[in-house]
Amino acid sequence: MTVAAQRQTVDFQAEVRQVLDLVIHSLYSNKEIFLRELVSNASDACDRLRFEALGDEALYEGDTELAIRIDVDRKARTLTVTDNGIGMSREEVLENLGTIARSGTRRFLERLSGDQARDASLIGQFGVGFYSAFIVADKVTVLTRRAGLGPEHGVRWESDGEGSFTVENIERPERGTQVILHLRKGEGEFLDPERLRAIVRKYSDHIAFPIRMQAAGGDGYETVNRASALWRRPRKEISEDEYKAFYRHVAHDFDEPLAWVHSRVEGRHQYTLLLYVPRRAPFDLWDRQQRRGLKLYVRRVYITDEAERLLPAYLRFVRGVVDSDDLPLNVSREMLQEDRRLGVIRNAAIKRVLDLLERMAEKEPEKYAQFWREFGAVLKEGVIEDAANRERIAALARFASSATEGEAQTVSLDAYIERMRPGQDAIYYLTAESLAAARSSPHLEIFRRRGVEVLLLADRVDEWFVAHLPEYKGKRLRNVAQGEIDPAALGGEEAAREETASTGALEEALAKRLREALEGRVRAVRASRRLVESPACLVTDEGEISVSFGRLLKQLGRPAPELRPILEVNAAHPLVERLREEEDEGRFRELALLLYEQAWLAEGGQLEDPGAFVRRLNRLLLER
Numbered sequence: 135m136t137v138a139a140q141r142q143t144v145d146f147q148a149e150v151r152q153v154l155d156l157v158i159h160s161l162y163s164n165k166e167i168f169l170r171e172l173v174s175n176a177s178d179a180c181d182r183l184r185f186e187a188l189g190d191e192a193l194y195e196g197d198t199e200l201a202i203r204i205d206v207d208r209k210a211r212t213l214t215v216t217d218n219g220i221g222m223s224r225e226e227v228l229e230n231l232g233t234i235a236r237s238g239t240r241r242f243l244e245r246l247s248g249d250q251a252r253d254a255s256l257i258g259q260f261g262v263g264f265y266s267a268f269i270v271a272d273k274v275t276v277l278t279r280r281a282g283l284g285p286e287h288g289v290r291w292e293s294d295g296e297g298s299f300t301v302e303n304i305e306r307p308e309r310g311t312q313v314i315l316h317l318r319k320g321e322g323e324f325l326d327p328e329r330l331r332a333i334v335r336k337y338s339d340h341i342a343f344p345i346r347m348q349a350a351g352g353d354g355y356e357t358v359n360r361a362s363a364l365w366r367r368p369r370k371e372i373s374e375d376e377y378k379a380f381y382r383h384v385a386h387d388f389d390e391p392l393a394w395v396h397s398r399v400e401g402r403h404q405y406t407l408l409l410y411v412p413r414r415a416p417f418d419l420w421d422r423q424q425r426r427g428l429k430l431y432v433r434r435v436y437i438t439d440e441a442e443r444l445l446p447a448y449l450r451f452v453r454g455v456v457d458s459d460d461l462p463l464n465v466s467r468e469m470l471q472e473d474r475r476l477g478v479i480r481n482a483a484i485k486r487v488l489d490l491l492e493r494m495a496e497k498e499p500e501k502y503a504q505f506w507r508e509f510g511a512v513l514k515e516g517v518i519e520d521a522a523n524r525e526r527i528a529a530l531a532r533f534a535s536s537a538t539e540g541e542a543q544t545v546s547l548d549a550y551i552e553r554m555r556p557g558q559d560a561i562y563y564l565t566a567e568s569l570a571a572a573r574s575s576p577h578l579e580i581f582r583r584r585g586v587e588v589l590l591l592a593d594r595v596d597e598w599f600v601a602h603l604p605e606y607k608g609k610r611l612r613n614v615a616q617g618e619i620d621p622a623a624l625g626g627e628e629a630a631r632e633e634t635a636s637t638g639a640l641e642e643a644l645a646k647r648l649r650e651a652l653e654g655r656v657r658a659v660r661a662s663r664r665l666v667e668s669p670a671c672l673v674t675d676e677g678e679i680s681v682s683f684g685r686l687l688k689q690l691g692r693p694a695p696e697l698r699p700i701l702e703v704n705a706a707h708p709l710v711e712r713l714r715e716e717e718d719e720g721r722f723r724e725l726a727l728l729l730y731e732q733a734w735l736a737e738g739g740q741l742e743d744p745g746a747f748v749r750r751l752n753r754l755l756l757e758r
């Protein structure tokens with residue numbers, strides 16, 4: 135016996151044990167889905183064989199009729215799912231059925247709470263696949279052989295799902311995989327062929343390969359699913375439930391999709407798109423490399439789920455299928471990178487998704503709000519990434535605003551424009567690290583007083599979003615923390631009449647003293663016309679980056695220009711009055727620093743030397 139053929143007992147990777155435990159306990163109430171998962175894997179295995187056989191016909195070993203079989207053995211209390219797909223080598227078995235290789239798995243597991251209902255839906259997003267067999271089985275045996283390897287390369291894997299599994303080589307003439315579930319006590323219902331047929335029809339009718347079961351009469355097998363590629367069927371013949379069931383298969387998601395679009399494009403290039411928007415963000419949404427949402431088929435033959443060019447990164451949450459009539463079947467990765475037809479499909483896919491979202495935003499605002507909560511921050515990347523669709527994506531964006539309350543991002547740029555004051559010529563926004571910091575920022579004071587709305591931007595991507603969107607529908611976007619704000623130009627009926635609180639003049643002498651006291655910290659000191667209650671704030675010029683953007687870049691460790699902001703002071707503020715009267719230079723300097731530091735704090739910044747600030751504050755508090 136060779137070493138490779140030896141029986142080997144292997145511990146599950148710690149993550150697998152955790153996932154197993156979770157699957158068994160939190161998915162029990164929906165246990166029948168194990169069959170869907172196994173059939174889904176079998177179907178993927180057939181897809182992969184068909185793809186690999188495009189380059190090497192011999193892999194079929196004379197058997198080109200790909201199918202999935204479900205058998206029961208009442209005496210032995212086993213349920214078996216068999217496919218003649220790609221199969222696995224010993225190495226692949228060890229890799230696939232003993233570890234979880236997905237990046238971010240540990241982080242995902244850390245998020246679990248122990249609350250079963252919540253965890254069940256989280257694990258659904260994660261996708262459990264094969265391990266769901268242990269919901270109903272107390273022992274699972276897998277017999278498999280990779281297509282193209284000799285019969286002596288068969289592999290037997292077995293586990294009770296507790297802490298370890300065994301692998302050994304076996305003789306296996308048939309290629310493909312057989313999964314045998316030894317059903318737990320009390321799970322006898324899964325030995326009932328009628329029950330199994332019903333489950334297959336409910337969850338797996340759309341599987342493109344035939345799923346066969348022993349005929350009721352006992353002679354031979356019959357196909358129990360429809361066994362045609364769902365996306366190739368006419369739209370009006372497909373029910374909502376069928377679309378949903380198919381989504382679960384392509385997206386590996388337990389949840390229903392939020393929306394979908396299905397279209398067949400005829401013309402110079404012919405192709406079919408079936409694109410879904412999930413209901414919830416997957417756990418690895420922030421991994422921009424994670425781009426395996428779309429499966430590419432050529433004339434119903436699965437090619438790859440790694441065609442990055444099919445979708446831009448900002449639509450990486452989209453799931454579904456693209457089936458081209460025109461691409462060559464033996465298309466390689468490299469060709470996919472270059473083929474112009476893929477670019478055409480990509481543009482069509484973008485357009486369909488944006489159409490879908492626009493329709494949703496208009497007709498089903500609540501659904502759109504749900505979409506935005508989950509994926510808004512990703513979609514906003516589109517303004518940066520996709521110049522051709524910039525305005526459309528900007529129109530889909532939603533923001534928190536000074537005119538709304540709470541965390542929700544509900545205000546569109548169009549809604550903002552509609553509410554603009556007579557005479558107001560710009561769309562005003564403020565970026566900050568958090569919504570709370572934005573809401574209490576001194577920069578908002580004059581806008582509040584005038585009743586002019588300001589969009590409050592606190593997502594990380596927002597700084598880049600506004601940097602790439604200088605204007606929208608002819609209206610300039612302006613950061614309220616940059617440049618000079620002229621209250622008279624803000625609009626509003628009162629603009630002309632009302633006296634601004636902070637129009638008091640800042641004498642050159644005082645400005646000079648402040649500049650000297652804050653040497654190296656600020657570039658200039660000037661009177662502010664944007665403050666009402668606060669004594670001071672920090673601004674930068676338009677065209678420069680904002681103070682908050684500079685801070686964010688620093689946090690991210692990105693190169694950022696050294697910021698020397700301008701200190702704007704509210705010349706009418708009592709604290710400034712005190713500065714004016716302060717004759718002691720030492721004390722003046724302390725007060726000036728305090729003014730600067732509180733301006734920095736008020737907009738959510740962190741001080742370079744918080745200890746010095748506290749000591750300074752206490753000294754001044756104790757002074758009589």
Ligand SMILES: Nc1ncnc2c1ncn2[C@@H]1O[C@H](COP(=O)(O)OP(=O)(O)OP(=O)(O)O)[C@@H](O)[C@H]1O
Nearest residue numbers: 175176179221222230260261262263264265311386
């Ligand atoms: N019937 C099968 N034939 C060949 N390989 C299989 C089969 N079933 C599982 N595998 C292999 O085992 C791997 C792990 O399967 P599993 O179902 O746990 O996860 P998955 O299908 O990759 O993703 P998900 O967890 O989202 O379902 C698969 O990616 C595949 O490589």
